[in-house]
Each structure stands twice: as structure tokens, then as C-alpha cells.
Amino acid sequence: MRVALITGITGQDGSYLCEFLLSKGYVVHGLVRRTSSIERSRLRHIYRNPEVYGKTLQLHYCDLEDATTLRRIITKISPSELYHLAGQSHVGLSFEIAESTVDSVAVGTLRLLEIIRDLSAPPRVFHAASSEIFGRPLSMPQDEQTPMAPVNPYGASKAFATQLCRIYREKYGIHIVNGILYNHESPRRGENFVTRKICRAAAAIRLCLQDELLLGDTSAQRDWGDARDYVRGMWQALQHATAEDFVFATGILHSVRDVVDRAFSEAGVDPGRHVHQDDRLLRGAESTSLVGNPAKAERVLGWKRETDFDGLIRWMVQAELADLKAR
Numbered sequence: 001m002r003v004a005l006i007t008g009i010t011g012q013d014g015s016y017l018c019e020f021l022l023s024k025g026y027v028v029h030g031l032v033r034r035t036s037s038i039e040r041s042r043l044r045h046i047y048r049n050p051e052v053y054g055k056t057l058q059l060h061y062c063d064l065e066d067a068t069t070l071r072r073i074i075t076k077i078s079p080s081e082l083y084h085l086a087g088q089s090h091v092g093l094s095f096e097i098a099e100s101t102v103d104s105v106a107v108g109t110l111r112l113l114e115i116i117r118d119l120s121a122p123p124r125v126f127h128a129a130s131s132e133i134f135g136r137p138l139s140m141p142q143d144e145q146t147p148m149a150p151v152n153p154y155g156a157s158k159a160f161a162t163q164l165c166r167i168y169r170e171k172y173g174i175h176i177v178n179g180i181l182y183n184h185e186s187p188r189r190g191e192n193f194v195t196r197k198i199c200r201a202a203a204a205i206r207l208c209l210q211d212e213l214l215l216g217d218t219s220a221q222r223d224w225g226d227a228r229d230y231v232r233g234m235w236q237a238l239q240h241a242t243a244e245d246f247v248f249a250t251g252i253l254h255s256v257r258d259v260v261d262r263a264f265s266e267a268g269v270d271p272g273r274h275v276h277q278d279d280r281l282l283r284g285a286e287s288t289s290l291v292g293n294p295a296k297a298e299r300v301l302g303w304k305r306e307t308d309f310d311g312l313i314r315w316m317v318q319a320e321l322a323d324l325k326a327r
């Protein structure tokens with residue numbers, strides 16, 4: 001029986017990965033922050049199932065700051081695969097709470113690697129790196145060789161963690177994979193990330209539950225994909241015989257304005273009357289030109305994304321309409 005441990009299991013990626021691994025017959029363990037119980041909504045349908053919870057799925061309270069508990073859980077479970085997804089993940093917020101961002105994303109990864117390094121049979125480790133490590137890159141699209149140039153505390157923390165994973169892989173021979181993940185979205189995305197914010201607003205305006213949507217820089221561009229495709233990529237990356245880094249991306253840029261147009265059209269609403277800029281939401285130091293080249297993952301892992309941009313936004317808007325109507 002294969003045993004997986006997921007840090008950040010209550011998040012968007014963690015919940016999809018949990019479902020994916022359970023469907024593959026894994027026993028799944030997840031770490032839950034003591035303060036994040038309210039966020040378990042993404043897993044509710046699984047852990048309320050008596051056939052699953054306590055049998056093939058187990059959640060454990062553990063903050064990444066708590067090395068003793070982390071060590072105890074990892075030693076007891078002895079996972080064959082560890083997916084490290086936890087950490088403060090909002091780029092804009094990382095300017096406001098820089099120290100706790102660095103602590104969870106950078107130092108949290110260091111703590112985890114220090115524990116793994118001492119194990120007699122270390123698990124294979126997947127580290128969720130981010131396109132934010134590239135910040136304002138000199139070349140586009142970026143690939144596994146592109147130099148890191150982060151422009152915010154979150155990106156700098158991810159750059160540290162990514163490089164540390166490379167160092168531990170080389171120095172200690174641990175099987176560690178960095179998945180350099182570009183933006184990936186779903187109806188389970190946190191509501192303060194831009195695609196979810198827009199899709200939810202489009203649905204709410206359509207249902208006359210909201211009148212206005214305030215955004216920051218709508219000319220900003222990102223490489224947006226479907227979270228379920230990226231979670232499958234995480235698993236594929238860990239099954240590969242050698243530990244390497246992989247970029248997971250679509251290779252296509254869209255602007256925030258494109259998301260607005262697509263989402264409002266799907267909801268049947270004219271954005272002109274409802275969408276306004278709020279200067280407080282501008283980041284100042286904006287990452288630019290973040291578009292990834294997934295050729296290596298496609299060639300080496302056979303990774304293939306199944307959803308395009310229009311399909312993604314359609315799915316998200318329809319999910320919001322269904323959710324709001326059900327309330």
C-alpha cells in the first residue's frame with residue numbers, strides 16, 4: 001500500500017491531490033494547521049465519508065513552525081511520497097506579512113528537509129515551486145534553466161525553497177522534485193485570487209447579489225491553467241525514475257481583462273457598468289512576462305493539460321452560479 005503525506009491538504013491543490021491519490025489506491029495523510037479548520041470545506045465531502053476518513057485518509061494537526069510534531073508525524077507515518085504544498089501563497093499579501101510568509105514558505109521548507117534528511121528511508125518529495133521565482137525574467141517563455149529573479153517576499157521565499165531542494169537533492173541524494181507551477185485555478189481557488197474573485201463577482205452580479213467588482217491592474221498578464229491538470233502533473237513528476245525539476249504551465253498569456261471579458265460573457269453580464277479599478281489593489285512591484293514552457297514535462301512525463309482558458313473560466317463561472325443559486 002502506497003502512503004502519501006500532503007502538507008497543505010486543505011488548500012485548492014491539496015484537496016484535488018488528495019482525491020487523485022485516493023482514486024489511485026493510496027493511503028493519504030494530510031497536515032492541517034490548527035487555525036485552518038474553517039478551510040476544511042474543500043475536503044468536507046471526503047472526510048465525512050466513513051468509508052474513507054480514518055481508513056484511507058487521515059488528517060493531523062501540525063503547523064510547519066512546529067518541527068517536533070512534524071518529525072513525530074513523518075516518522076510515525078513513514079510516507080513513501082511527500083507532497084509539500086503548504087505555505088502562505090498570496091503574492092500581494094506577502095508584502096504585508098513578509099516575515100510570516102518567509103517563515104512558512106522558506107524556513108518551513110528548510111525544517112521539512114532537515115527532518116527528511118535524517119530519515120533512514122526518506123520519501124520521494126514533491127515541492128510546489130512557483131513561477132514567482134522568475135519575477136521579471138529576461139526571457140520568455142521560462143523553463144527549468146531560467147535564472148531566478150523574484151520581485152516580492154513570496155517569490156523570494158519560493159526561490160530560496162526551490163534552490164534548497166536542489167541543494168538537498170545533490171548533497172544528500174534525496175529524491176526531491178521541484179514542480180515550477182504557473183497560475184492554476186478552479187472553483188476551489190481562494191476568493192482573494194483574481195480569477196475566482198472575477199468569476200464569483202460575474203455570477204453574483206448576474207443574480208443581482210452584487211453590483212460592483214473592484215480590481216487592481218487589469219492589464220496584468222498571467223499563464224492560467226486548470227488546477228486538476230497541475231495536480232496530476234505533481235504525481236507524474238514523482239513517479240519519474242530520476243529526481244528533476246519540471247515546469248507546469250500552458251505556455252499562453254492572458255490578461256486580467258481577458259478573464260473579466262470571458263467570465264462576464266459566460267454569466268451574460270456587461271462588465272462595463274460593474275468593473276472598476278481600485279488603486280489600493282495595485283501591487284506596485286508587479287511580476288511580468290510570466291509564461292512557462294512545459295515542453296520538458298510533456299516530453300519526459302507525458303504530461304498533457306486537458307482544459308483550455310475558455311473551458312476553465314466557463315467551469316468556474318458555472319460553479320459560482322450553481323453555488324450562489326443553492327444558497
Ligand code: GDD
Binds near residue numbers: 129132195215216222
Ligand atoms: N488577487 C488579485 N486581486 N489580483 C489582481 C487583482 C485583484 O483584485 N486585480 C488585478 N490583479 C492581478 C495581480 O496583480 C496579478 O498580476 C494577477 O492579477 C494574478 O493575481 P493572483 O490571482 O493574486 O495570483 P498571482 O499571480 O499573484 O499568484 C498566484 O500564482 C502563483 C503562480 O504563478 C498564487 O497562487 C501564487 O501562490 C502562485 O505561486
